[in-house]
Amino acid sequence: MTTLLHIDASPRGDRSVSRKLSKAFVDQWLAHEPGATVIARDIGHNPPPFITEAWVAAAFTAIDERTPAQHDELRLSDTLIDELARADVIVIGAPMHNYGMPSALKSWFDKVIRIGKTFTFGLARGDYPLEPIMSGKTLVVLSSRGEFGFGPGGVREHMNHLETHIFTCAHYLGVRESHLIAIDYQEFNDERHRQSVDDAFAAIPVLVRQCLGIDGPARVAAE
Amino acid sequence: MTTLLHIDASPRGDRSVSRKLSKAFVDQWLAHEPGATVIARDIGHNPPPFITEAWVAAAFTAIDERTPAQHDELRLSDTLIDELARADVIVIGAPMHNYGMPSALKSWFDKVIRIGKTFTFGLARGDYPLEPIMSGKTLVVLSSRGEFGFGPGGVREHMNHLETHIFTCAHYLGVRESHLIAIDYQEFNDERHRQSVDDAFAAIPVLVRQCLGIDGPARVAAE
Numbered sequence: 368m369t370t371l372l373h374i375d376a377s378p379r380g381d382r383s384v385s386r387k388l389s390k391a392f393v394d395q396w397l398a399h400e401p402g403a404t405v406i407a408r409d410i411g412h413n414p415p416p417f418i419t420e421a422w423v424a425a426a427f428t429a430i431d432e433r434t435p436a437q438h439d440e441l442r443l444s445d446t447l448i449d450e451l452a453r454a455d456v457i458v459i460g461a462p463m464h465n466y467g468m469p470s471a472l473k474s475w476f477d478k479v480i481r482i483g484k485t486f487t488f489g490l491a492r493g494d495y496p497l498e499p500i501m502s503g504k505t506l507v508v509l510s511s512r513g514e515f516g517f518g519p520g521g522v523r524e525h526m527n528h529l530e531t532h533i534f535t536c537a538h539y540l541g542v543r544e545s546h547l548i549a550i551d552y553q554e555f556n557d558e559r560h561r562q563s564v565d566d567a568f569a570a571i572p573v574l575v576r577q578c579l580g581i582d583g584p585a586r587v588a589a590e
Numbered sequence: 591m592t593t594l595l596h597i598d599a600s601p602r603g604d605r606s607v608s609r610k611l612s613k614a615f616v617d618q619w620l621a622h623e624p625g626a627t628v629i630a631r632d633i634g635h636n637p638p639p640f641i642t643e644a645w646v647a648a649a650f651t652a653i654d655e656r657t658p659a660q661h662d663e664l665r666l667s668d669t670l671i672d673e674l675a676r677a678d679v680i681v682i683g684a685p686m687h688n689y690g691m692p693s694a695l696k697s698w699f700d701k702v703i704r705i706g707k708t709f710t711f712g713l714a715r716g717d718y719p720l721e722p723i724m725s726g727k728t729l730v731v732l733s734s735r736g737e738f739g740f741g742p743g744g745v746r747e748h749m750n751h752l753e754t755h756i757f758t759c760a761h762y763l764g765v766r767e768s769h770l771i772a773i774d775y776q777e778f779n780d781e782r783h784r785q786s787v788d789d790a791f792a793a794i795p796v797l798v799r800q801c802l803g804i805d806g807p808a809r810v811a812a813e
Contacts, residue, residue: 378640378641378642378643378645378646379643379646382643388769414640417601417637417692417693417694417697418601418687418692418693418694419601420601420602420603420605423599423601423602464641464696464700465696465699465700465703465759465762466755466758466759467690467691467696467751467755467759468690468696469640469641469696469700470640470641470693470696470697470700471640471641471693472692473687473688473690473692473693473696474640474693475654476688477688477692478686480688488777490778494738494745496736496737496777496778514720515717519717522717525754525758528690528751528754528755528758530747531751532689532690532751533687533754535692535748535749535751536688536689537686554711554719555713555719590613
């Protein structure tokens with residue numbers, strides 16, 4: 368049975384397009400696999416607090432040398448990492464804010480990418496000292512962008528620090544394969560946006576079946 | 591007389607390398623121009639709160655239709671934008687966290703890039719509807735990264751979502767020219783790191799003179 372970690376990063380509620388996408392993905396998954404476990408983590412409405420110097424010090428202190436205050440400092444991070452460890456599939460619904468992640472989503476990454484928990488560091492590995500501890504996970508990013516052209520070869524590809532950044536960080540979460548369905552043109556609110564929404568929602572059941580191995584390995588890209 | 595907006599994004603205090611770099615830049619500037627104004631904004635120790643749905647709603651409500659609560663919601667954003675408006679030179683000291691900005695710095699960008707205050711939106715402009723309102727500013731990014739190879743042609747160039755992302759956002763702050771001095775190899779703590787620190791601090795007085803127009807337009811790049 369699959370465990371899905373369902374993350375929503377939008378500060379919006381019902382008005383969020385990325386939340387609708389991530390909900391559609393999870394609902395489709397449950398239609399195929401009713402016994403799947405869903406861990407819901409609403410970062411958009413409950414952001415993990417910003418990293419502090421005390422947090423960094425606690426994370427870099429050996430576990431048996433931590434003070435009770437340092438254990439407290441890391442408690443939310445421990446919880447978020449436990450959720451990640453249990454997940455086979457990580458589903459992230461995220462709007463593009465100023466060409467990158469919402470600050471709250473970045474705060475989640477900063478709390479879960481932690482030495483000794485999600486990665487190890489060893490200078491014996493030479494110039495590539497970091498290695499992820501977890502492995503074999505699937506990541507699905509469901510995003511919404513105000514403008515367009517953020518994919519490979521697009522007019523704004525060089526400005527995209529949302530999905531590209533998530534995929535860079537995902538390596539340290541033990542992600543083996545990543546998928547993306549993105550809605551574009553939200554700020555234009557025109558026919559192109561309506562088409563992009565339709566394409567994205569049409570791609571979701573295809574991607575769910577692909578992730579479940581029902582349709583074979585054909586790739587989906589609503590980019 | 592120049593006004594400098596001095597932003598520090600590190601959650602650390604005395605242990606922060608990016609803070610030492612930004613302080614060195616500002617100190618050098620004041621040595622040349624003792625009457626310059628410095629606006630200090632310590633984001634690392636006092637992060638602007640995460641964007642909420644109420645904040646978004648307030649920002650997109652016309653100024654004369656805002657409720658008192660909506661004016662309150664935007665007060666910090668107004669202050670941060672006022673600081674930006676007064677600045678000729680924006681100096682950002684920032685560590686790389688998980689290949690991007692500290693979440694607190696992203697939160698600052700999300701609070702200052704605001705419709706009607708720092709950019710206008712007009713569909714009459716076609717596929718490029720956003721235009722900055724401010725202009726003519728200089729941006730200096732002083733960063734510290736744990737690994738290396740994040741510059742053009744480097745082995746981790748594709749993983750860099752720190753300075754590249756800052757420069758993308760900077761357009762909407764009215765930045766005309768950008769400069770970067772970066773320290774690498776911090777996690778390795780080896781001779782390469784010591785050399786990188788030395789190079790960065792040596793580049794600072796050169797860049798200050800360049801920004802002040804003392805040495806002519808030669809470019810500095812400690813990348």
